[in-house]
Amino acid sequence: MTLGTRDALLQRAEYLIRTRGYSAFSYADLAESSGIRKASVHHHFPKKEDLAALLVSRYIANFTSTLAAIKRADTQAQARLIAYAQLFLDGFENGMLPLCGALSAERSALPESLRATVCAFFDLHLNWLADVVREGVAAGELTDAIGIDRVALLLLSTLEGGSFVGWALQKTDPVLSAFHDVLATLSTSRQELARP
Template identity: 55%
Template structure:
């Protein structure tokens, strides 16, 4: 049934973002939604198939969310802030970022999923670069900013901030590095050079 499949994916995502891929089993999943393991195998014959379906659906939701953010905010800095709050919302609900959770267990993932994890991070970076380039063109981001380097900086601040906040159990600290990075993007306004008075000519 479609609703059973949806529940399995939702609960598997929670387990993945809290325990990790290697640390949960179909028995854990069966306990969470009170069904038999055989029923899970009916929908997802292997754990690899479950993970592939989970990531595909998550990526579809994520892409839709990025489009929604771009549509809702004209200012690039507001878009970046809304993007950062996607990470904050997860931490406030006790969930690590899915991409970070997967990357942390890269060695334990099926070989087929490793390129998917790389593509997941590339999706983040490409979107950030697009926003930064737009901000530079609009004059809301400092023109001296390198969009590629800064995209890595912002994503690293959010992924790393998520793990630090998770370890400390202090969600409010999650955006500290991101906020500091954002301050560095503000265009630097140089004061106009003062005009020296022309020397008076003697009559």
């Protein structure tokens, strides 16, 4: 199935944001990489802010559906967290950073409306992680020695940071290695094994 022009532009813009950054690509770049005239880009998206706002809102909607699917697919918190972590490898082989990380790195260059959306995107991550961790603690799978919200922040920070390190080194290992170490530390089964 062939993408319509508008969807093709959104797909191409996502790639450019995740590889170059929001402020580092122009409509001329988008037109050239999409094989259409710059005027056509402006026809579909009069302002770059309009294009980015629609792109991020669609991305968030898809991401929310993916998170719901992860919860339906697995009942154990650790399995859910591992499936979530795998999302950070999405696009990595094509040299793309996670969208929210790429946008947040340029926060000062973003229009005000996008800044709020990026904050909401991170809140979505943190709230979902906190829910999964809370359920894992209730089931006896995970420990919350530092508090559920701090565990959620630690997991997200580890994955976002690992993505940037992996991107800089052009290696996939750093993306998930620290995350797996943190998850092992939070696991109650590991604590039980360590007891005398």
